[in-house]
Amino acid sequence: MRASEQRVALSLWLLLLLATCSGGVAAQQSNGVGVALIEAARAALLSEAAALSNSSDWPASYEPGQLSESYDYIVVGGGSAGSIVASRLSEQRNVSVLLLEAGAQPPLESDIYALSGSLHHDERYMWLDEAQPNGNCCLARRAGSGCNWWHARMLGGGGSLNGNIYVPGSAANFRRWRWQLQLKGWDWPQVQVAYRRLQQQLQLNFLPLQPLEAQLAKLIYAAARELQLPRPRQPLLMGSDFGYTHDVPATVQQGRRRSSARQYLAQPQVRARSNLRVLLAAQAQRLLFKRQRAAGVQYTLGNRTLRALAKRELVLSAGALNSAKLLLLSGIGPAAELRALGIQPLRDLPVGRNLHDHGMLPLFLRFGNDCGLNASSSRSAYAPASVAEYLLQQQRGPLAAGFSMMGFINSSAPHSRDGQPDLHIVAHTFMPRGSAGSFEYLGLRPELVTAQRAALAQAPMLQLMGSLLLPKSRSKLQLRSADPQQPPLISSAYAADPADRATLLRFIRYVQLMLTTPAFQRCGLQLWLPPLPACDALTPDSDDYWLCHIRHMFLGAWHAVGSCRMATRNDPRGVVDERLRVFGVQGLRVVDASIMPEITAGNTNAPAMMIAEQGARMIREDYNRAAAAATLAETTEQPNDIPLYD
Template sequence: MLYIRGNRRDFDQWESFGNPGWGYRDILYYFKKSEDQRNPYLAKDKIYHQTGGYLTIQDAPYNTPLGVAFLEAGQEMGYDILDVNGAQQTGFAFYQYTMRRATRCSAAKAFIRPIRLRPNFHLALWTHVTRVLIDPATKRAYGVEFIREGKRQVVYARKEVILSAGAINSPQLLMLSGIGPKEHLQEVGVPVLYNSPGVGQNLQDHIAVGGLVFLIDQPISIVMNRLVNINSALRYAITEDGPLTSSVGLEAVGFISTKYANASDDWPDIEFMITSSSTNSDGGTHVKNAHGLSDAFYNEVFSEINNRDVFGVFPMMLRPMSRGFIKLRSSNPLHYPLMYHNYLTHPHDVNVMREGVKAAIAFGQTSSMRRFGARFHGKPLPNCKHLPLFTDEYWNCAIRQYTMTIYHMSCTAKMGPATDPMAVVDPQLRVYGVKGLRVIDASIMPTITNGNINAPVMMIAEKGSDMIKQQWMRRKRRTYGSGNFSVAA
């Protein structure tokens, strides 16, 4: 639900890699094309925002008293309060959400519901795609094979196949279809149709440090056993307001630059995800599962503050240098792929994360937060007790023990020019080596964007759909103009 477009330098960098049309001046149009901005103070900025699109954007209808304090704390640290999707990213703001009338405005609600009755649209649920059908002689994609209700079925394409299965499944399907690193495909017994060494490589993700919890003395944070009740439910149902509209307490965002970033560039390297709840706020069960924590770890570190009033800061590293990869487990399309994330394998990432943690501790010590009695819950992590608390060595250990994915997997079928041997798709998102096949999803990113990737993926889809229309409309005009009235295939 978090609507963060990223930084203009992300997209200018994509263009500098040899991807014309993907610079910020070009892609801003596609962010705005989707947008129906419901916040008047943002909608009036016609340079960066627009109303009337399919995707509704708004601020949360509900904020705790901590929300404004978060922004004031950012100001104390020397940062501006601003629109992080506008002219400048470095600074603090309330989150913007893909939300409509207090509920999630998902991609399905925004883009599929309005066109679901069109005669040329069909959505098949509970369907597992197993491969793209490609003619081995012509190297042209002509359909898709899938399993539905236990039966193998096939759908054919007259023009092209669009693969939008995400940064994990798109490279998996490419490899199952014979497009990928030759040696790996041969190893798992998939016939090689085109040797594309970049498929599944270049895996990037955003990770954040968990467990940075600050106790407060006032009963104002999002504590689930206090706020999930009949009064909150009625408020949500009748007035579309109240704590149940909160996105797990995420109220404010801060983009900051550590000493490893050039602060004058407005290209921050840490995002603070600031919450009026934290690791201990729901009794532990959901957090333990979501964060992969053992009972022993959770009980030792957080049980003593279970369901106390707190706020949390999750420092998220924006531009990791570590790279992972995805492989096929086997040639069976029902087997999950193997993912090797290689988090924190580059020392630069550890350094940036450590400085992000130290900045988060400083954030909690500002006078804006201290007026709520804020103090850091500094219980040593189990495997780091042997190190002096709050030293660089301790934080390096803590980072490796309690760092979590934010589920922004991307970049595994990257876009690039034909001269780049690791590029999987060209700047029109067409797969190299195969005709009639495009990939349009997070996997085509050359590098991950500066922030949560919800909005950039929708931008990629908007731009990709325009590319498809432009290609086939041009071809149709050429066909009719020549006197040949057959439909172009």
């Protein structure tokens, strides 16, 4: 069932349930007891459905007329990072905070964990940015499309619609940030402090295993044992390690999503704060400056153009694409490129130059026999009984179910613990016989969608997604024009680096090795290859064939990071310093995944939230330190009469 069809199906089933509980029932002969019971069930369903979608749970969105002209802090972007920054800063009762979010409140489908996929192609809740087509990557996507760089557009950001997988990266990631890249304050023990604060607020849970997925997990574990792969030495919550696990932490509780917006902004004590203002549907256009200091932001709300001023700091938490775009629109970026677009450069910095992503390469294994998986009798999440169970039994049942199983592997030596994993088997998805498959969702060409559905009509499949944990390739983000309404110009470079291609080749050979295990052979699993004429003309199973396959099928994983790279002052690749301050500009920080110098090992939502905890702490520390120094020196404020630069 397609994502849009799923949303319609759920709504229809809910309407049918409510309709069935009223109307014609009362017309039947009855002594009144049966009707009373049905009416009670109807009232309970209505009450629970209303409570689930209650928008008053979220912080109120203010109109411009209700807002002050200036605030101590302005946070641009209410996503996974920005929600945390705004909440933590507003804990200080003596400061005022404005949070600007371009999107809206998360809809009902965001709250119900199993429905999050229905939002992924919805322009109301997603920025559906795509790169320029090129001949080197994402060639299987539909005509005229490049690699997709989709990202969320709502309060809570990606945490309001993604898989909510919580992987904190590895100790090796942050040791490298600290000791090889010389970034003070970012070693593993230091970021662990931020992670502990985050975990306490998020109330982490583990995704439950349903009967069908339990059988699938047993199959994967059996193959891993037969290949003598190492087992994880620690829970994933303590950092990614070698081996497979299905104990995957997630920000989900009783089938309901627990995004950073939900946990940091929608709590009663936060909603009650008079010093925090949230403005939705407010799209930032450019930053305002007084000389070399950030002074505020210009934004649109409907057909109005407005501005807000920041007395202390302006914080960009708009994500790896929009934070970089906003800096470029404001004159912070490669000077020659900005001048060519008619934008006056303020600071010449390599904004957009370190954009990267884990990427994902799907491989498909066709079952010779379904090993009992395809015959599962588990009830559909969209059946009426599932909806009723979810609403009336504390969010239980298929609508509350989730499954994720992950493998972290050194592709050069799968049996070894030497070095660190370079390959993330990020998804193990069972596709039942007769299902629609994944190609339409991924935006692939119609003939590939048709081919996959034809194959699934004959037999079920297992989809394995391989991601690069240590990608070397770097993409680039620029502006199309000086018009803020234009999407960014993205040049994708997925697997452009030979080292990345070599790792993906090893991923393919690793999956082929799994096919030789007795566990996989008992299920008759064999590779299913999509029809790719340019590749099919090459020698089957040769490296040349698979390199062609990679150019077509290695796609974006929606883990964009790095476009506003954190670096030391003597590193020409840097946009922000280790305190997340933009080089050469006072009162301006970037606090989101865009500051990552190198992507972390695993899903990026948890590191983005950790960065927000770190950034909010740094902002408070730096202000208090500066205030103490100013008091000691008995300095006076400079006059605030310098004209705005915009």
